[in-house]
Amino acid sequence: MKWSEKLGMRGLMAGGMVFLFLCGMVHAQKTTLIVKAGENGKAISSDLFGVFFEDLNYAADGGLYAELIQNRSFEYSPTEQSDWHPLKFWELVKRGGGDGSVNVAEMRPIHENNPHYALLVVRRPGEGVGLANDGFDGIPVTGGEAYEVSFWTYQAFMGEMWGRGDQSRAMPVTVRLETRNGELLAEAAFQIKGREWRRVSAKLKPSRTVPDARLVLLAHEMGGLALDMISLFPEKTFRNRPNGLRADLAQAVADLQPKFMRFPGGCLVHGGGVRRFYNWKETVGPVEQRRARRNLWGYHQTMGLGYYEYFQFCEDIGAKPLPVVSAGVSCQHAGSSPNRGQEGLPMDEMPAYIQDILDLIEWANGPATSKWGAKRAAAGHPEPFGLKYLGVGNEDAITPEFKERFKMIYEAVKARHPEIVVVGTVGPFPAGRDYDEGWAFARELKLPLVDEHFYMAPRWFWDNLSRYDRYDRQGAKVYVGEYAAHDRDRRRNSLRSALAEAAGMTGFERNGDVVQFASYAPLFARRGHTQWHPDLIYFNGTRVFLTPNYYVQQMFSRNSGDRALEFELQRDAQNGPLAVSVVRDSRSGHLILKMVNGGDAAVPVSVQLNGLPDREFPVTRTVLTGPGPDAFNVDDQPPAVKPVAEEIRLRPAFEQELPSHSLIVLRVRP
Ligand code: AHR
Numbered sequence: 001m002k003w004s005e006k007l008g009m010r011g012l013m014a015g016g017m018v019f020l021f022l023c024g025m026v027h028a029q030k031t032t033l034i035v036k037a038g039e040n041g042k043a044i045s046s047d048l049f050g051v052f053f054e055d056l057n058y059a060a061d062g063g064l065y066a067e068l069i070q071n072r073s074f075e076y077s078p079t080e081q082s083d084w085h086p087l088k089f090w091e092l093v094k095r096g097g098g099d100g101s102v103n104v105a106e107m108r109p110i111h112e113n114n115p116h117y118a119l120l121v122v123r124r125p126g127e128g129v130g131l132a133n134d135g136f137d138g139i140p141v142t143g144g145e146a147y148e149v150s151f152w153t154y155q156a157f158m159g160e161m162w163g164r165g166d167q168s169r170a171m172p173v174t175v176r177l178e179t180r181n182g183e184l185l186a187e188a189a190f191q192i193k194g195r196e197w198r199r200v201s202a203k204l205k206p207s208r209t210v211p212d213a214r215l216v217l218l219a220h221e222m223g224g225l226a227l228d229m230i231s232l233f234p235e236k237t238f239r240n241r242p243n244g245l246r247a248d249l250a251q252a253v254a255d256l257q258p259k260f261m262r263f264p265g266g267c268l269v270h271g272g273g274v275r276r277f278y279n280w281k282e283t284v285g286p287v288e289q290r291r292a293r294r295n296l297w298g299y300h301q302t303m304g305l306g307y308y309e310y311f312q313f314c315e316d317i318g319a320k321p322l323p324v325v326s327a328g329v330s331c332q333h334a335g336s337s338p339n340r341g342q343e344g345l346p347m348d349e350m351p352a353y354i355q356d357i358l359d360l361i362e363w364a365n366g367p368a369t370s371k372w373g374a375k376r377a378a379a380g381h382p383e384p385f386g387l388k389y390l391g392v393g394n395e396d397a398i399t400p401e402f403k404e405r406f407k408m409i410y411e412a413v414k415a416r417h418p419e420i421v422v423v424g425t426v427g428p429f430p431a432g433r434d435y436d437e438g439w440a441f442a443r444e445l446k447l448p449l450v451d452e453h454f455y456m457a458p459r460w461f462w463d464n465l466s467r468y469d470r471y472d473r474q475g476a477k478v479y480v481g482e483y484a485a486h487d488r489d490r491r492r493n494s495l496r497s498a499l500a501e502a503a504g505m506t507g508f509e510r511n512g513d514v515v516q517f518a519s520y521a522p523l524f525a526r527r528g529h530t531q532w533h534p535d536l537i538y539f540n541g542t543r544v545f546l547t548p549n550y551y552v553q554q555m556f557s558r559n560s561g562d563r564a565l566e567f568e569l570q571r572d573a574q575n576g577p578l579a580v581s582v583v584r585d586s587r588s589g590h591l592i593l594k595m596v597n598g599g600d601a602a603v604p605v606s607v608q609l610n611g612l613p614d615r616e617f618p619v620t621r622t623v624l625t626g627p628g629p630d631a632f633n634v635d636d637q638p639p640a641v642k643p644v645a646e647e648i649r650l651r652p653a654f655e656q657e658l659p660s661h662s663l664i665v666l667r668v669r670p
Contacts, residue, residue: 031605032570035582037591037652037670038611041565044512044583045477049505049557050260050319050519051253052482053310054268056297056532057525062136063539064253064524065305066246068147068232069133069215073302074104074116075292080300086116089133093216096127100219110152110197110228113282113291117228119156120219128174128218131227137528138212139232140541141177141185146235149175149215150201152288153192156224169193172220177206177213185213192225199229199288211542229288239316243287243304248544249524252537253317256550257557260320262391262481262519263310268296269324269394270331274345277326277353280307280360284375296331297531308376311364311385321364322517324391325357327425328405332397344401354412361387361417389421391481395428395453398437410445423449423479430454430464442476449516451481458485458500462577462598465503468511478514482521484534484549491533495641495661496629498548502596502663503579505556509594510581512564520553527635538635547633548641551624552663555643559592559622559665561585575603578658591668597658600629609652609668616649618669625662 053059061067074086086104094100100122106115122129133139141147155171170193177185188202206213215232219225237244238251253261264278271278272294282291283306290303307323314321328350332342345353359372364387366373373384392409396402410422424447427434435452442450454460471478483504485497501520508515525535527545536553538545561583569580576599583592591612597603626641633639650668658664 031572031575031578031603032608033567033580033593033595033605034570034608034610035567035591035593036565036611037609039565041563041584042513044509044562044564045516046560046562047259047320048508048512048515048518048560049553050258050262050322050517051256051523052262052266052519052521053264053523054266054521055264055295055301055305056266056268056522057535058136058299058529059522059524059526060305061300061302062529063526064245064249065302065309066233066237066244067302067304068135068139068234069230070136071133071300072231073114073229073288073292074118075114075302076300077294080294081298084300087118090118091132093128093130093132093218094126095129095218097124098122098126098129099124100129102131105226108197108226111289113289114228117152117226120225120227122219122222122224125220125222128220130173130216130218131230132214132216133230134212134214135232135541136526137541138180139177139214140211141206141209141213143206143208145205147177147186147204147206148201148233148235149188149204149231150199151175151217151230152197152199152228154195154197154226155192156226166223169221171223171225173225174218174220175202175204176216176218177204178216179210179213185210197226197228203235204232238313241309241312241316243309245305245309245313249537249539250313250317252544252546252550253523256554258317258319258519259557259560260322260389260517260519261310261314261317262322262324265296265324266394266482266521267331269326270334271296271326273330273334274343275349279356280323280325281356283307284363284379307360307363308379308381312381315385320389321385321387322389322391322423323360323387324394324423325360327393327396327402327409328353329393329396329399329402340397340399342397342399342401344405350405350408354409357390357409358412358416361390361413361420387420389423389449391423391425391451393425394451396425396434398427398434398441403441406441407445410447421448423451424476425451428453430456430467447476449479450476451479453482453521454480455482455484455486458487458496461485461500461504462579465507465579468507468514471511471514473514477516479516480508480518482519484520486534493534493547493549493632494629495548495626495631496598497534498552498624498641499596499598499629499661499663501549502552502556502594503577503598505552506579506581506594506596509556509560509583510564512583520549543635545633545635546639548624548626548631551641551643555622555624555663555665556594559594559667561590561592565591575599576601578603589670591670593666593668595656595658595664597660597662600660602660603658605656605658607654607656612652612670614652616651619648619650620667621646621648622665622667623659623662624664625659629661
């Protein structure tokens with residue numbers, strides 16, 4: 001590099017902390033990191049890294065929600081997918097000369113929110129007539145483990161689809177777990193008697209492990225049965241919660257140690273448009289009374305994973321709940337109104353909608369004696385959930401309709417619940433019209449926190465390391481609610497994209513006085529049902545596949561702090577992109593250095609932790625790297641990109657090589 005070029009580099013200092021020192025020699029300048037480790041730095045958010053859960057890619061039903069039966073309540077509909085109907089994923093089974101039929105009924109539903117059920121008619125019992133379900137691409141069962149099968153039922157007779165039979169006798173029913181070839185894995189027997197809906201259940205323990213079993217329910221006498229909510233749950237859910245979460249997927253989230261969890265979306269909160277916004281009230285209470293509905297992403301939501309389960313999960317993993325509600329407008333991409341498709345809820349319906357939002361706060365935080373707090377208590381949680389943050393709106397176009405409705409909601413929440421921090425929205429992109437107008441609106445209302453989103457190329461993350469250095473310290477704080485580096489091939493995660501995110505996260509951390517929260521998006525994707533790439537965690541029925549991006553999130557979240565320390569990075573301009581942040585965790589007193597090398601060459605760094613006594617300290621060094629920037633973790637193979645941790649000892653001045661394409665976290669315990 002020529003002298004003139006070197007001098008020109010002075011203007012290109014990234015992050016405001018990168019200094020190019022010219023030594024009067026043409027030799028490459030060694031990279032030096034000088035940390036003011038004896039100082040207290042500045043206060044930053046101790047809740048910076050969390051997760052964002054949205055039911056996209058079968059993240060809830062067929063995913064985190066542990067229910068193993070698909071279409072358990074016969075509510076699938078052609079509004080979801082054109083070939084779906086209430087009996088979709090169910091098969092009529094006739095064994096050993098048996099004969100009968102199945103129909104969908106809605107004359108005597110369990111509850112008005114759950115209108116359809118199946119009417120099974122047995123004309124000739126043979127060895128059984130009934131229904132079979134393969135779950136979500138087969139039902140995975142583990143030999144020797146317990147599963148609870150349950151269903152709602154009553155005896156149906158003449159007049160209801162001609163179910164004849166002797167009314168004085170019970171209907172014998174067996175429920176079996178079988179292999180695809182019909183081999184029996186487990187069985188339970190029931191006697192169903194009476195004309196009123198009731199729930200029956202039993203424990204099934206399959207004799208062996210099978211990834212793709214099926215559930216078969218057989219009636220064994222002539223007559224009829226009404227059937228609904230046919231359900232199969234593993235006993236071992238996350239923390240053994242009833243109606244709980246799939247343990248391995250929930251554990252993958254818990255292992256991130258997220259400080260908060262945003263839910264239920266994303267675009268999902270807009271639901272089916274005005275009057276069909278995602279409605280939290282339809283997602284709480286007994287599961288058979290919840291209103292299943294079409295998911296905005298084109299499939300079915302049972303709402304079995306509802307607000308109670310979200311809040312309980314947050315509590316179980318120590319994450320602050322951050323629910324998001326619609327701002328009273330539909331998604332701008334959904335309709336054809338002049339406001340780029342956005343429609344506002346009619347003004348005369350806003351008071352009721354706002355009341356629903358206030359009720360949510362009472363449901364989460366009110367005493368068990370309050371109207372909505374009592375419903376939470378009845379569900380099993382008398383103590384308040386401690387809701388503090390509430391998102392209003394998601395990526396909305398900042399139109400007059402949006403502003404008017406947002407302001408109404410914001411002012412009502414502020415007046416009734418000044419303790420709640422409302423999170424506003426500044427559009428879908430990191431810049432542009434909605435971003436500018438959203439920020440102007442946030443300033444006008446003096447909003448405490450706004451939600452920014454960016455799905456950008458890896459290069460963009462590197463080019464914008466100093467984005468938050470320039471933000472107004474007196475204005476709203478930032479929640480980077482959705483972000484991901486989308487690599488050239490958008491359908492795949494890679495080490496390159498993970499490191500770009502890591503670089504961006506050093507910027508969030510250095511500016512943790514402005515950036516309060518950040519969450520990667522989307523979180524989950526089921527193999528075979530993935531609608532959006534890339535995602536953080538992939539899975540199938542039995543396995544979880546962690547991406548390089550997941551490990552980056554984990555390394556940051558598990559090594560977060562509450563003070564950002566100043567440092568100088570004196571670097572050789574010939575090196576590739578480097579990003580650094582240094583934090584202290586006041587509780588443990590640990591000093592945590594994060595260094596990202598996005599270049600093709602290893603970078604030796606001389607580190608000086610100024611202000612620490614000159615002796616050896618125990619240090620945990622965690623390195624994430626891989627065979628190259630395109631490396632990704634292939635399902636069913638050992639991950640190519642996975643962090644490796646080791647315990648070492650270091651003095652305050654030491655040499656650390658940053659391998660090419662790597663993230664290194666040093667946790668120093670002075
Ligand atoms: O994360 C997927 C989608 O991306 C979210 O639903 C939406 O908010 C964003 O556009």
